[in-house]
Amino acid sequence: MDVITLAHGAGGQLTKELIEGLFYKYFNNEILLQGNDSAVLPALKGKIVTSTDSFVIKPIFFRGGDIGKLSVCGTVNDLVMSGASPLYITVAFIIEEGFEINHLERIVESIAETASAAGIMVVTGDTKVVEKGFCDSIYINTTGIGVLERDIYLSGDRAEIGDEVIINGNIGEHEASILIQRGELGLSGELKSDCALLDRLIIDILDNCQQVKVLRDPTRGGIATTLNEIAQQSGLSIRLVEDSLPIGNQVRSLCRITGFDPLYLANEGKVVVFVNPAESRLVLEIMQQSSLGKDARIIGEVIEDNKQRVYLKTNISGTRIINSLTGELLPRIC
Amino acid sequence: MDVITLAHGAGGQLTKELIEGLFYKYFNNEILLQGNDSAVLPALKGKIVTSTDSFVIKPIFFRGGDIGKLSVCGTVNDLVMSGASPLYITVAFIIEEGFEINHLERIVESIAETASAAGIMVVTGDTKVVEKGFCDSIYINTTGIGVLERDIYLSGDRAEIGDEVIINGNIGEHEASILIQRGELGLSGELKSDCALLDRLIIDILDNCQQVKVLRDPTRGGIATTLNEIAQQSGLSIRLVEDSLPIGNQVRSLCRITGFDPLYLANEGKVVVFVNPAESRLVLEIMQQSSLGKDARIIGEVIEDNKQRVYLKTNISGTRIINSLTGELLPRIC
Numbered sequence: 001m002d003v004i005t006l007a008h009g010a011g012g013q014l015t016k017e018l019i020e021g022l023f024y025k026y027f028n029n030e031i032l033l034q035g036n037d038s039a040v041l042p043a044l045k046g047k048i049v050t051s052t053d054s055f056v057i058k059p060i061f062f063r064g065g066d067i068g069k070l071s072v073c074g075t076v077n078d079l080v081m082s083g084a085s086p087l088y089i090t091v092a093f094i095i096e097e098g099f100e101i102n103h104l105e106r107i108v109e110s111i112a113e114t115a116s117a118a119g120i121m122v123v124t125g126d127t128k129v130v131e132k133g134f135c136d137s138i139y140i141n142t143t144g145i146g147v148l149e150r151d152i153y154l155s156g157d158r159a160e161i162g163d164e165v166i167i168n169g170n171i172g173e174h175e176a177s178i179l180i181q182r183g184e185l186g187l188s189g190e191l192k193s194d195c196a197l198l199d200r201l202i203i204d205i206l207d208n209c210q211q212v213k214v215l216r217d218p219t220r221g222g223i224a225t226t227l228n229e230i231a232q233q234s235g236l237s238i239r240l241v242e243d244s245l246p247i248g249n250q251v252r253s254l255c256r257i258t259g260f261d262p263l264y265l266a267n268e269g270k271v272v273v274f275v276n277p278a279e280s281r282l283v284l285e286i287m288q289q290s291s292l293g294k295d296a297r298i299i300g301e302v303i304e305d306n307k308q309r310v311y312l313k314t315n316i317s318g319t320r321i322i323n324s325l326t327g328e329l330l331p332r333i334c
Numbered sequence: 335m336d337v338i339t340l341a342h343g344a345g346g347q348l349t350k351e352l353i354e355g356l357f358y359k360y361f362n363n364e365i366l367l368q369g370n371d372s373a374v375l376p377a378l379k380g381k382i383v384t385s386t387d388s389f390v391i392k393p394i395f396f397r398g399g400d401i402g403k404l405s406v407c408g409t410v411n412d413l414v415m416s417g418a419s420p421l422y423i424t425v426a427f428i429i430e431e432g433f434e435i436n437h438l439e440r441i442v443e444s445i446a447e448t449a450s451a452a453g454i455m456v457v458t459g460d461t462k463v464v465e466k467g468f469c470d471s472i473y474i475n476t477t478g479i480g481v482l483e484r485d486i487y488l489s490g491d492r493a494e495i496g497d498e499v500i501i502n503g504n505i506g507e508h509e510a511s512i513l514i515q516r517g518e519l520g521l522s523g524e525l526k527s528d529c530a531l532l533d534r535l536i537i538d539i540l541d542n543c544q545q546v547k548v549l550r551d552p553t554r555g556g557i558a559t560t561l562n563e564i565a566q567q568s569g570l571s572i573r574l575v576e577d578s579l580p581i582g583n584q585v586r587s588l589c590r591i592t593g594f595d596p597l598y599l600a601n602e603g604k605v606v607v608f609v610n611p612a613e614s615r616l617v618l619e620i621m622q623q624s625s626l627g628k629d630a631r632i633i634g635e636v637i638e639d640n641k642q643r644v645y646l647k648t649n650i651s652g653t654r655i656i657n658s659l660t661g662e663l664l665p666r667i668c
Contacts, residue, residue, distance in 0.1 A: 005662075011554025011600075012659025016563075035567060036489055037412040037550065038385035040482060044378065051372035052424035052477055053460045056468075078371040090386035092475050094428070126387045126475075131665055134390075136468045141426050141460075143386055143477035148374060155370055216371065220345025229350075233369060266345075325346025328339075331465055 009129025
């Protein structure tokens with residue numbers, strides 16, 4: 001069994017073999033093959049958009065994805081939330097000494113496949129190796145670069161009274177799935193992470209709708225935290241309707257057993273859209289035509305209330321305040 | 335003593351407090367304060383240049399710098415090696431649960447100071463927290479974005495027969511200094527890392543010289559490995575002259591005691607310049623006028639030899655082949 005050694009991260013002969021034998025095999029493009037310290041990209045017409053994320057998820061291979069797929073989806077999704085077209089990505093590995101090279105190859109292959117599905121190029125990277133016990137198998141940073149070709153400004157502060165809030169499907173499935181797979185609570189089930197690229201869905205929406213104000217992917221902290229951020233950015237409040245929240249049966253029963261609230265569970269293939277009500281049906285129809293949006297729903301609206309809160313109208317006709325996540329549910333879900 | 339908890343990385347209330355209370359305090363610019371998932375930057379005229387690096391150095395505070403300063407210098411230096419003007423940087427932290435917040439603040443302040451010295455903005459970031467024992471206090475990824483406004487192409491494959499190889503000062507001081515500070519070999523001394531921003535020096539050189547072919551910073555693997563990379567990219571060989579290598583007394587005696595070879599020790603404030611001999615004096619003079627180049631020297635030249643090797647003409651009139659680093663000297667030097 002071939003494993004990663006400290007020398008693979010020393011910048012010498014073994015680093016070179018790893019780059020040429022493994023990374024160039026899967027990430028094959030003219031820019032990366034320049035082989036210099038930095039990547040020179042063509043000039044771009046339009047504003048440039050960038051986003052960075054490090055991924056420390058445990059386990060690294062999970063139902064619905066792996067740390068490689070997640071590293072690309074997470075960064076591509078952050079770019080497209082601004083309306084940008086993603087173009088390039090950088091990939092930096094921190095690897096624990098002793099990590100199996102065939103596991104690294106699976107991850108690299110997954111990064112390459114996901115990047116290819118998103119139509120982006122891996123243009124430069126970095127590999128560091130730390131001694132056994134100083135990281136948990138592998139951590140990955142990706143940074144994306146895209147271009148904003150549309151004349152739009154999507155931002156939390158653009159939400160307006162009356163805007164409807166739409167989500168493209170069932171909430172909480174990424175975190176619930178990771179929770180099950182950690183095995184710590186003795187739960188079982190086949191629930192898959194919703195980890196997915198949202199680029200095509202967002203492009204379809206923006207190509208057809210003129211009155212989208214905000215796009216945001218409700219990852220860590222779930223939709224509760226994401227919607228609180230937007231309430232604060234806009235200075236308004238948001239009212240959700242409990243009955244309208246799309247929640248799958250497996251997440252529902254997991255939450256019943258554990259006491260977790262699906263509003264706080266992380267998603268990795270969901271987007272919340274704030275749109276003028278004149279276009280909310282259109283957004284919903286576009287979502288429902290996509291495999292990533294068949295369970296799409298209007299879940300709430302922006303209301304005139306400067307307390308900057310998120311309210312939930314419950315099934316028993318009451319209303320409760322939904323705060324941002326405090327504390328943490330589960331470490332290392334992304 | 336306030337410490338980082340898992341909740342600081344959960345994306346909820348404590349993450350927000352860390353961002354607003356600490357990061358916004360030091361990284362204060364309009365783009366970062368947009369507060370969305372990605373940063374929208376102005377359009378750029380010219381080719382875009384990007385580079386990424388993760389930093390896992392031990393110790394995180396060292397003579398001559400800290401992991402924050404190093405994270406900015408490393409990425410800025412990689413950008414300028416292409417001739418680009420650095421503009422923006424992203425910063426992503428992986429922090430161990432229990433890490434002292436005042437240590438994080440020192441690092442953030444150091445990042446902000448170094449970014450300011452380089453005239454660049456921290457435009458977006460990420461914070462992940464892992465459980466105690468799953469990283470060694472803090473790891474940082476930075477990704478830089480710059481613009482190539484000059485009509486030049488600097489690359490290892492541009493080296494030509496007769497080009498002279500110049501370095502801006504004493505070699506090996508970063509790695510030697512880290513080695514001493516680890517204390518593992520019972521060595522002592524006040525040697526400082528050479529960690530520095532090279533942007534101004536490179537701009538001065540490129541503003542005044544037309545025949546520079548390659549710029550490269552000899553970090554991990556030292557000048558031996560860097561020059562081997564360039565020999566391979568260009569298909570030529572390089573001959574160094576041992577007598578001309580600038581080596582400080584402390585590195586010289588450390589190498590005598592430990593058996594390390596200064597050619598393989600990492601630098602963090604050095605650049606090797608390949609230039610047509612017609613301009614080598616000019617490059618040398620520009621370097622020597624800078625505080626970062628008072629010990630600059632011509633150390634060798636490109637020779638007609640398609641074996642793609644690096645040769646060292648030794649003091650006793652012999653010549654030996656200098657290979658790339660094999661194995662590793664010291665883990666986690668950057």
